[in-house]
Amino acid sequence: MVRVLSLAVGIVLADSAIVTLALPQILRELDAEVSEVAWVLTAYNLVLGLAAVPAARMSLTAARAPLAGVAGLIVFAAASAACALAGSLEMLIGARVVQAIGGALVITACLELLVQATGDAHRGAARWATAGVIGAAVGPVAGGLLTEALSWQAIFFVQVPLVLLAIPAAWALRERPEDPEWAAEAATAVHPLQGGTADRPRVAANLALALLSAALTAALFLLVLLMIEGWQRSPTITAITVTVIPVAAILSGTVARLAQASTRSEAVAGSILIGGGLIALAFLPGAEPAWTIAPQALIGLGLGLTVESLTAFALRDRFPRALQGGWTIASRHLGIVVGLLILTPIFVSGLTDARAPAQQAIAGIVIDAPLPVSTKLTLAGELGEQLDAERGRVPDLAPAFEATPIAPADRREASALAVQLDDQLERAATQAFQNAFLVAGLLALLAIVPALLIRDVDRREPDDHAPTQATPGTVTA
Amino acid sequence: MTLRRFMLPGAALVAVLAVLGMQFAFGGGDFVPSAAADPCVERPLGPVTTDLDQVTQAVVVGGVQDAACALGTSRESLLLALPNATDRAALAQQTGKTEDEILAAVKAGMLASVDRLDQGGRIPPASGLVDAYASELGLSGLALQAVKSVPPEMIDRLLPTGAVVRRAIEGLDLAELLSDADGPDAWEPALRSAIRDAAIAEVKEQILDQLPSSLSSVFGG
Structure with a gap:
């Protein structure tokens, strides 16, 4: 149950960048231009970002989350099939918009569903954050391999059965007895649906997530375009090359354990690594994929150190969980959109x-x-x-x-x-991509500012606020 | 912040500086398209050749380089602009010259290039180019045999290569050549035709110069 729900979360967030490696093939098959085809990415992230908070409001109660999740999974699967069958760029972008609406429902409902399925608020939230990071990091690689082995349409066809797998799990959670935490939250009347006041989102953590997501888009979108379109490398070679980012992101867990650092230190260090990696991509000494490995390793380590810990920090002691999750998703995906809107004209020019x-x-x-x-x-x-x-x-x-x-x-x-x-x-x-990488690097380094405003606590220290002690409406940076 | 809190950001900074340092050590930042060479820096003359094609290339490339130097642009920009009227107009605006002045600079550059190659002994004597000339003049069979039986010294006297090439350049109407709708495909036949006409005119002039003045006037000298 936990696995299939995590898989659904991973797929929804992987979709944010899964078509990156397929863009050159879509560009040719649908006779589009680079600036137009970027909307296949932009539309999904924009709608996911805008729909995340409203979608989260549909998962504020234990009874509603499974229904919202199932509805979202059905919409997402149907829209994925429509993406695969799209015969024009307009149809593909339209289907991506619907896919994002379904994705917003899935992602916010799954936060609550994973908490219920694991029976532990922190474990459930951590599982949700980790699935998202892995999905976002692995997405481009999986998309590239599917494009090269089959076609870009295969990316969307494959998702249909995989997300449908989560429907029975989501539906089954309707029968679960109500979580004590839910009861506690209800008792303190923090549910907006019940007339309570929701905690305000953690602005600094969400802002840092937005800036880093904008920069990470560059790492994946620009690097893939540079390798396939600029250096004429195959999607397979490119996919293999960009696996460095997810591998380094996974290894960053070891680094974090060894360092025993606080969320703030991890966020600052991660921002430096992502910014530095992007700046290094702006000054490559050659057009060999090997030259991108060290910069990508920096980016992957930074990704692993920041996104998961910032997401966990943004959710910690904040209620209702689904709404807080909605804010982090909105921040990340609107950050990606801002990144695409800033960076696309820079590299096109x-x-x-x-x-x-x-x-x-x-x-x-x-x-x-x-x-x-x-x-x-x-x-x-x-x-x-x-x-x-x-x-x-x-x-x-x-x-x-x-x-x-x-x-x-x-x-x-x-x-x-x-x-x-x-x-x-x-x-x-x-050289054409140089300015875009530099601007993306600066966006990542800018994330240091909100990261420094984060309350400096050890991310692994036991939670100092029991859920029932959470003060509704508390504002914490 | 305690020292421990600085450790991870510090380690990140060191890792970033190490990667950037390695990249710059291997030429990061210099991986850009080759810059256009300074057209005012004289290039060494090519090898001595008896290939008319190579001589023509040397004349044209040297001429464009001279013209680019005079116009304050690169030879690459000039060559890219020449075939297209819009690009020529843009270049004229950029250099502050008229299109006619640009074409005149190209022609002057080619003539200077011929002089330079001639002085450097890079323009082969006509006797070494009999086959090439014969091909340009359309000679074959007995006519070619007859030309080949002429002593080399006489051929060189009748057809001084430098003078033929100079005459061909002077006779070229660059504006007309560049306005040809067929573009670069039409240039080679036009250049061949100019060389052929120049060779015939040069031979005629040299023969007339050798004749007594009374006979010369009979043949139109």
Whole structure:
């Protein structure tokens, strides 16, 4: 029961970035542009962020949470199937909007359902936060592998049976006797539905989550686009490469245990790691995937140190739980949207700005290439056509060489020229993403400010406030 | 904050600095497209060749470089702008010159390039280019045999390569060439045609120069 509910949470949060690796294929199949296709990600995160708090209000009682959860799972599964069957970008984005509404219901209901299923408020909340972190980190890798093995549609088809598995578990929890905590909360009248006042969300922790989520989007979205579109690497290679982030995120648990640090120290350290990793991605020494491993390791460690502990801190002693969970989901996903809205135009303009230096570099190399004038002139014309046809993407120069008649004696020089030109394109693409990575790094470093405002408690110390002692309406940073 | 509270953020900072340090040590930040070379820095002359194609390339590339230096732009920018009217107009605005002045600079640059190559001994004598000339002039069979039987010294005297190339450049109408709708595909035949015309005119002039003035006037000299 706990597993299938955790799986549903993981899938809903994985969907926030699961299509990242499929975007280049969607871009080509649905004949879209980079700025348009980014809405497949943006729409989901925007609606999930906006719907999380209203959806949470549907799970404020023990009786309502299973119903809201089941409704959400059905909507999410149906919308996932619609995403897989979408024949146009507009249809796909529309289905993603519905999917996010279902996802908001699932994610907020599952917080309560996991507490009920585990029988322990902290264990349930921790399970919920961990499932979310793992889902968000593993999502792009799973999406990339499915895209490469089958198609981008497979990402959505696969989700349908997996989320439907959680329906019996959610439904069964209707029969559970009421949790003593629920009773305690009801006794202190903290339920807005019962006329009580809900605790205010922890602003500092949620703000830090929003800023870090914005930055983490860059780590996944921009890095994947750079590798597939800029460096022309396959989704499989890219998926394998970006597994560094989830692996490092898992290893961060060991680091956290060894350090025995407080939530504030972990949040500050994590922000430094994510910011530093993103800045390192802005200064890559080459276009080999290996160069991204160390920056990704920093980002993964930062992800593991921050998101789970900040989420747990935001939920600690805050009631009603579902509503507090809704605020953390809203913060994270609206943060992702802000990140996408800030970063997409930056890297799109970076691609445009990189065009002139790339053309100049290509022209210089073609001029000096040891090839006959006639070959160079034809090749220059073909290269010009490829560069003009890029439509905001990094061009593929191979067709230009295929269309140019090259004498057998000149083929070796032509091959060497093709390698040199590809190197220039990789350099231009890497440079095009530089400003976006730097801005994303700054967003992560900005999260240090709210992180410093967090009450400095050891995240593993026993809770100093029993649920029944929680003061309704308490404001804590 | 106790020392323990600084440990994790401090360790994070050290890890970030270590990664950034390693990346910069391996050229991080320099992985950008190659910058255009300074066109005002003279490049070494290429090897001595008897390939007319290579000579033409050397003349054009050297000429564009000279023109770019004179116009205050890069040879790459100039070459990219030349085939397209909009790009030419943009370059004219950027350099503060008219399009005619840009084309005149290219022509002057090519003539200077010929002089430089000629002085550096990089323009082969015509006797070494008989096959290439014959191909440009459309000679074959007996006509080619006849040309090949001419002593090399006479060929070199009748067809001084530098003068032929200079004449071909002077005869080129760059504005017309660049406005050709076929773009770069049309340039090579036009250049070949200019060289052929220049070679014929040069031979004619050299022959007329060798003739007594009375005969020369009969043949239109």
